[in-house]
Amino acid sequence: MIEVKLHDIGEGMTQADVLALFVQPGDQVNPDEPLVEVQTDKMTAEIPAPYAGVIREVKVEVGQTISVGTTIFILERMAHESEAEVASAVEAHSVTETKYYSKESTVHSVPSEEEKSKTRRTMASPYTRKLARENGVDIEMVTGSGPAGRITDEDVLNFGTKKKIQQDMPLKSTKQKTEEKGLAEVKSTTIPFKGRRRQIAAKMSQSLLTIPHCTHFEEVDVTNILEMREFWKKRKVSVSATALFVKAISISLREYPIFNARLNEDKALIELHEEHHIGVAIDTEEGLIVPVVRNVEKKSLLAIHNELKELTVKAQENRLTISEITGSTFTISNVGPLGGSIGATPIINQPEVGLISFHKTKKRPIVNDQDEIVIRSMMNISMSFDHRVADGATAVAFTNRLTELLEEPKLLLLELV
Structure with missing residues (x-):
């Protein structure tokens, strides 16, 4: 008998929700056949059978939250398979070729015997x-x-x-009777708290419980950036503001590497990352997802813009791979295009040290260096950082450098690859 367990299918992943069971006790399975579908905070994954055999016991239920290492099935191998074949199959299963995707899928019912037999005859x-x-x-x-x-x-x-599969979020009408006398019955609806939403909640709670957050606010004059983008557009060159923000952050991180770091408490070390892998938070129908632009320090503005565009499309279409949503060293959230946001206290994407939110741009009267009142395009930024790793003075210096690069994009151009 072999125990098929939940293994780590993502960086820092500790638990997952069981979305669907594709087999039941007594079912015969072939290698590579999907057994169960699970949901973490970043992705949905199907875990396949490591080798041919018969399901003897199912140890979990749909909707259950399980931890890494939990036994999901008890699988009895086929009699004709040798011990060497089984060992090889189990080893291959630990580095499974399962493809991951960032969609919170519709929960499937158990397939019929006819469907299962058809599935088994294919490769x-x-x-x-x-x-x-x-x-x-x-x-x-x-x-x-x-x-x-x-x-x-x-x-x-x-x-x-x-x-496309249309996912209908089940709504359950209920009547809540209040315990206070004289109050009428209150009608309400409920939505399931599971899948990516539940996993995000767990990760955010863990971040707040572990990291002493401190948030620094600053306002930035982005008039020159907007004028520069208009100049490019007239020449049919498109570069998003987010791409400019990402590059400016990379340059600032090079000068203040303490914010491109990770605290290793077990070894009492602060690990400074040489590479800048910038996560960019994107809002999707299933919740927030953070694809990663890798090695920003080596890329041009156009390269960053094109990669961000591709990652955004994949995020909206739920096609991001595991390598595209893990390994970030610093995260940004550009909420300005959503409108209405002038400030926030963003939660750090653990185990990173810092996160910056870029807020709504608005034209405001500003007094310049010549004591003249002028109309400028102003944007607020909010930077949360791990106060165990960095102090407020360092955060101010970091955001001052970032502000300088954004307000005078000609300086930014000197640093581009």
Whole structure:
């Protein structure tokens, strides 16, 4: 008997919610066949069978939150498989080829015997099988173009017309009777607190409980940046404000590396990262997701802009991979385009040291150095930092340098790759 456990499928991941069980006790499974679908704060993943066998026991239930290392199934191997084959399969399972995707999927019902038998006769990865289910494609009817007839994602998409799954958030009408006399009954609705929303809540709570947050506020005159972007647009060159913010932060981090760091309490060390992997928070229908632009210190403004554009599209379409949402060393949140935000106290993306929010840009009368009242485009920024690692004076120096680069983008140009 082999215990199929929940392994770490993401950086810092400690637990996951069980979204769907695809097998039941007595079911026979083949290697690579999806057994369970789980949801973490960053992604949804299907965990496949490590080798052929029979499910003897299911140890979890749909909706249950489980920790890394929890046994999900008891699997009895096929009699014809050798011990060496089993060991090899289990080892391969620990570095599973499961593809991860950032969508909070619709919970599936247990497939019928006919559906399961069809699935077992095909060679396809768990993600390809899921892609087929989501697009209403009978994977048994698809001809594989991969090695040994393996079905690829492209084979599924080419076989039928792609369609999006509409997820209906279940709303349950309830009547809450108050305990106070004389008050009428109150009607209310409920929504499930699970999946990515629940995982985000757990991570944010852990960050606040662990890190002594301190937030520093500053206002920035971005008039020159807006004028520079207009100059580029006239020449048919598009560079987003977020790309400029990301590059300016990278330059500032190079001069103040304490904010591109990680506190290792076990070793009593502050680890300073040489590479700048900047996470950019993006709002999606399923909740906040933070794709990562890697090695910003080596990239041009255009390269950063194009990569951000691609990552944003993937985030909205729930196509981000595990490598695209992990490994950030500093995070930003550009909430200005959403409107109405003049300040905030952002929660640090643990285990990072700092996070900056860029807020709404608004034209305001400002007194300049010549004591003249002029109209300028002003934006507020909020920087939260780990007070165990850095002091307020260092945070002020960091944001002063960032402000200088944003207010005088000509200085920013001197630092570009």
